[in-house]
Amino acid sequence: MSHVKDPSLAPQGRLNVEIAEKRMGALLALRERFKKEQPFKGLTIGMALHVTKETAVLVRTLTAGGAKVAITGCNPLSTQDDVAAALAEEQNVLVWAYKGESKEDYYRFLNAVIEAKPDITIDDGCDLVTEIHQKHPHLLSTMIGGCEETTTGIIRLKSMERDGALKTPMIAVNDNKTKHLMDNYYGTGQSTFDGILRSTNLLIAGKTVVVLGYGSCGKGVAMRAKGLGAQVVVTEVDNFAALQATMDGHRVLRMSEAAAIGDLFITVTGNLHVIRWEHMDAMKDGVVIANSGHFDCEIDLKALESKSRRKRRVRHYLDEYLMPSGRVLYVAGEGRLVNLASAEGHPSEVMSLSFMGQALACEYLVKNRGKLPVEVITLPPEIDDFIAGLQLETMGLRIDELTPEQKKYLASWQEGT
Ligand SMILES: NC(=O)c1ccc[n+]([C@@H]2O[C@H](COP(=O)([O-])OP(=O)(O)OC[C@H]3O[C@@H](n4cnc5c(N)ncnc54)[C@H](O)[C@@H]3O)[C@@H](O)[C@H]2O)c1
Structure with a gap:
């Protein structure tokens, strides 16, 4: 059962998510493909992310792709209670989060997500993954892997890798250019x-x-x-x-x-x-x-x-x-x-980029299930390029293409002054 502050806030939450969706066109385009291809059918995605209107757009994108989502916050003060209430009404979504969580509830909620037995995790700060590794290691043998949103989480994951403690592949979504050079900046x-x-x-x-x-x-x-x-x-x-x-x-x-x-x-x-x-x-x-x-x-x-x-x-x-x-x-x-x-986190436009990275990282994990090294992995640059291109397209912007002559020139070394 979901746990939110006040279910009656759901109508306002739905309106906020609707506004976010208007500004996250590229992520919605990805959602349309996921609807057709169902990459996450039969899978549970466990998330510890700031429960904001933009995160709700990601959640809807993953469930459109066939996933069940179990979500909690990744910081005691970052949950938007109206959005949490709206998410609790979504099909195939369980949510445990409220603004002003006690430390006990914060960890209780992380464990509620873990009890949903996630096949894939999405973390922001690495609390979910460390909790699984430290207290529920039996889940790791069947987990496909996880995705990490932020610099601090990647630092923790790299420490785990260095200590030989990491037991499942982890995608460093923060390392996408379309993440840290956009969202963070x-x-x-x-x-x-x-x-x-x-x-x-x-x-x-x-x-x-x-x-x-x-x-x-x-x-x-x-x-x-x-x-x-x-x-x-x-x-x-x-x-x-x-x-x-x-x-x-x-x-x-x-x-x-x-x-x-x-x-x-x-x-x-x-x-x-x-x-x-x-x-x-x-x-x-x-x-x-x-x-x-x-x-x-x-x-x-x-x-x-x-x-x-x-x-x-x-x-x-x-x-x-x-x-x-x-x-x-x-x-x-x-x-x-x-x-x-004190405010609502990043504007939706920039979170569209970050969360395309998360959605595509989940798909990458599923497509490469069992084949990825148990390491902190950076996504291939083509995925980053695809995200930037799709965002430009939804902004109505077009760029030049290399001519055949330019491609040849850039691939050659003989020509000088
Ligand atoms: N508020 C948000 O929504 C948001 C968004 C993205 C990232 N973050 C978080 O913000 C933090 C910074 O992220 P980033 O991507 O900029 O990291 P980064 O690694 O790019 O930059 C951190 C900088 O801090 C410097 N630094 C470290 N210790 C210092 C000290 N004692 N005094 C002065 N400088 C010091 C480092 O040299 C480095 O240049 C991380 O915790 C990250 O997870 C927050």
């Missing part, structure tokens, strides 16, 4: 500000925005901060990424220097405690801190909770901490992915 770039603005209504122009981490997400966040009129400071631990940030026109500083000058801090490193007590203690009065990395471990909230003098919820997912110095500091989205905790 344009999606996180925009939706991080959507979340911060809904929580704070802060004017970004004229502010110093400190972006911690200049990877795919950080580049997008920094680009949008600059576009909104901020002075952008980047902190990094990677020489090349720091060099890129400098060449893109941002100021690169150590966090110990940036802490005292920033007005808004955004973590997107996928790493632990990149904002620590000594940084928070040095911050100006009224600064805002937000995280858009996968887990809520980037800001040392435990230290903040224990050392601050008072904590108040002052508005929509905005907590005010009174520091021993008398200054106040605001944390948006409880330090969880701010775009999903």
Whole structure:
């Protein structure tokens, strides 16, 4: 039986999914093919993904292809309750999710998905797959494989592979160009500000925005901060990424220097405690801190909770901490992915690309059942190219084709100046 917050929210959820579908034309085109070919007939797909309107479009695409879907969230604060209610009414779908899940429910729901005995998993952050490997390893011998959505999940999967712990093939959907160079960059770039603005209504122009981490997400966040009129400071631990940030026109500083000058801090490193007590203690009065990395471990909230003098919820997912110095500091989205905790996550258009990657990765697993190495696998580049082409087509855009002469030239080495 499904578990959602309020089944009566389903009509609004259905409307939101309808709007998302309007903006996810390429994924719908794939759905039409799946309807005819039924690639997932007889299979159960277990999912731990943010339960958003876009995810619902993916779920409908997989069930149109014959799958049964068992889904839960992948973050306690990212579920859209109306969408969860709408999904609970879909045929061949079981859903366990609500916004504000306790840790116990979060794991109870993951285990409900596991009890559905998934043939394929789709994870965002690798909690479902680690839970299966650690507590239900007997399922792994019959599982076809899994797909992972995000950078943090891939890092965990690669650690499993390195430790010899990985027991089923895993597709790194995040490694598609049409995923990390689109979703992480344009999606996180925009939706991080959507979340911060809904929580704070802060004017970004004229502010110093400190972006911690200049990877795919950080580049997008920094680009949008600059576009909104901020002075952008980047902190990094990677020489090349720091060099890129400098060449893109941002100021690169150590966090110990940036802490005292920033007005808004955004973590997107996928790493632990990149904002620590000594940084928070040095911050100006009224600064805002937000995280858009996968887990809520980037800001040392435990230290903040224990050392601050008072904590108040002052508005929509905005907590005010009174520091021993008398200054106040605001944390948006409880330090969880701010775009999903305070807003609705990425816009549908960009999720169409990511979820075409997920849908095609599931099909790839089925087509190559039993033949894939037990490793973290990147999809063939033709699939990435197909996704980009289909998206362009649904946007009504056409590109040039290589002439036979150009093809020959590009394949040759004899011709020089
Ligand atoms: N909010 C969202 O919707 C969303 C979307 C996609 C990815 N993510 C998550 O965002 C995080 C970042 O993803 P990405 O694709 O940009 O990863 P990435 O690997 O491309 O970039 C991370 C960057 O952070 C840097 N870094 C690591 N430790 C650091 C530290 N101590 N100080 C400063 N910089 C540091 C790394 O050098 C790297 O350049 C991951 O957790 C990912 O799962 C979130």
